Amino acid sequence: MSSDHRTRSSGRMPPPTPEALRAALARVQRLDQRHHMHPFTDPRALVQAPPFVMDAAQGCYVMGQGLRLLDAMAGLGCVNIGYGRPELAEVAAETMKQMSFYHSFAGVTNPPAAELAARIAALAPGALNRVFFANSGSEANETAIKLINLYWRRRGQPGRRLLISRDFAYHGSTVATSALNGLTAMHKPFGIRTVGHVAHVASPFWYRFGGDLTPEEFGKRAADAIEHKIMEVGPQNVAAVFAEPIQCTLGAIIPPESYWPRVEAICRKHEILLVADEVVTGFGRTGRWFAQETFGFQADLMTLAKGLSSGYQPISALVMSDDFSDVIGEQSEVLQHGFTTSAHPVATAVALKNLQILEEEKLVTRIADDIGPYFAARLTTLEQHPLVGEVRVSGLIAGIEIAEDKASRRQYPVDLGVDQLVGQAALARGLIVRPAGNVLVLCPPFVISRAEVDFIVDALAEALDQIHTALMAS
Ligand SMILES: Cc1ncc(COP(=O)(O)O)c(C=O)c1O
Incomplete structure (x- = not known):
């Protein structure tokens, strides 16, 4: 389970057993599936697969179900000063x-x-x-x-x-x-x-x-x-x-x-x-x-x-x-x-x-003078990837356009969900980005470090490689 559970359980109480943690997670999922209707979610899919339970967040990371994910979406473009202040x-x-x-x-x-x-x-x-x-x-x-x-x-x-x-x-x-x-x-x-x-x-x-x-x-x-x-x-x-x-x-x-x-x-x-x-x-x-x-x-x-x-x-x-x-x-x-x-x-x-x-903390100036230009410089290196048609960046907001043919700017059919596949491959590498129909959207917290920007670019490059290889083989 998440590191947060371990932190909270420090002190006199013995830490919860793995069985207790599993039971607590199962209870949340069960209650949620039965009673909670989610925004922008397919309700039927939620009946078939349990919801993901996020239960802690710190800095640029969100934690849940034993995973620690770099949230390059800042919780839908909200958490500019970072989580857990x-x-x-x-x-x-x-x-x-x-x-x-x-x-x-x-x-x-x-x-x-x-x-x-x-x-x-x-x-x-x-x-x-x-x-x-x-x-x-x-x-x-x-x-x-x-x-x-x-x-x-x-x-x-x-x-x-x-x-x-x-x-x-x-x-x-x-x-x-x-x-x-x-x-x-x-x-x-x-x-x-x-x-x-x-x-x-x-x-x-x-x-x-x-x-x-x-x-x-x-x-x-x-x-x-x-x-x-x-x-x-x-x-x-x-x-x-x-x-x-x-x-x-x-x-x-x-x-x-x-x-x-x-x-x-x-x-x-x-x-x-x-x-x-x-x-x-x-x-x-x-x-x-x-x-x-x-x-x-x-x-x-x-x-x-x-x-x-x-x-x-x-x-x-x-x-x-x-x-x-x-x-x-x-x-x-x-x-x-x-x-x-x-x-x-x-x-x-x-x-x-x-x-x-x-x-x-001069976080806005930091975007103009320091981390924004770094983010743009690193992210635009992805334009060399065969699946990427364009990387557009303003400050700490970015769109990575997925292209079937870079020269003509032709897109894959939206139904193919290539952006979704890349998004899932990024998630498997610990990174949250937002697939938005043949484009991946990023808007990380303002407190993101250069090392975290590097992680984003490396994880995306690997995710793009994985899906490109799969598309070429199909
Ligand atoms: C540009 C813009 N306007 C309005 C909204 C709606 O905001 P809310 O979801 O808080 O109602 C959003 C939400 O993403 C947005 O991106």
Whole structure:
């Protein structure tokens, strides 16, 4: 069983026997299989094969069932300061003892919530100064959608309802945010309707769709797709463009440099709100505090989650520009929106401590000046591998494109699941990466060491070799 069990059992008590550990594991799996429905999991598969029980985490590693795995996904892009930091546990315990909970409805606040809102406003670019707290990225984006509708009503343009999103987008799992997602597989099973609510345009995914264009040319063309859609439906009907600076979830799609400034210019020209979903990229992942700074644009609204507390507490935020929040606040009317645990004192205190650690340990600058360039240099060596079409990296976010034919950028049929096979082969070598449909996504904790980056590259090279050999033999 895991080393953690051994650590916890030190002291006067004799360590649990292997039989006791096996029985404890079997109990967890049994209860889970019977009663727990998992997100983004095939429930039937879980009935047939027991769930993997993860029960400890430290630094860049997660532990469970006797395994210790380097998590190059930082728990879905959350755990930026690394797992198991006692400072955050202490802040959580102190805050719980001081004030376990009170809500923030009807004009009540608490000290860490006010401090955190001010800290976010100070870090956020431009006039993004007003913060609404929620509990997940989906809720932050859902809040954005509702407040955008309110904004346009207040501005006397209630017809502006359409949201422009992009293929390969991921903005969440609530009904409205699911409609923003750029894969029909996320709409169909639940009967999510996009018609009249959301229009999807092309993603700035040069590797797959750029053809003979240079990345710069393609970036402009992808931005222009937004303007074409605006003209097709009429600017007076468009409320906002909703976009992740890097589309992480569905492939670590890093847009060409020409893309973002042009998207911003198009939004300004047609007076359309621009929402940057920085749920993954926010708080340093690209080597700047926010990816808007990396790509040189300024949004009217920004959503944040994951890295806000490094995943130690469920907390998210919608950050609004002064112009936007002034319109929301110009009329004396209760904002009919909120979550019971918005601005939770424990979550906000933990997030504050997390931001303090990022600053004191200079973890964002480290990505820009040290570990980011090292990660990029080492990872791009994999481009020489016959299975790798492209390695794209920004800060500590990377996509490794699997290619059947490198010259023509042809992909393997998705059903073949080559990315899944490489992911499993990497896992067998102690490494977690995320297969995302012919691409492997990586976004390791900011505290990753050079030796750990070397381990990632070596494990991936071996995994790629193994699957390449198997494909050649089949
Ligand atoms: C860019 C982006 N936006 C929104 C979300 C939704 O966040 P949550 O799962 O916390 O609701 C995610 C989750 O992965 C995301 O990557």
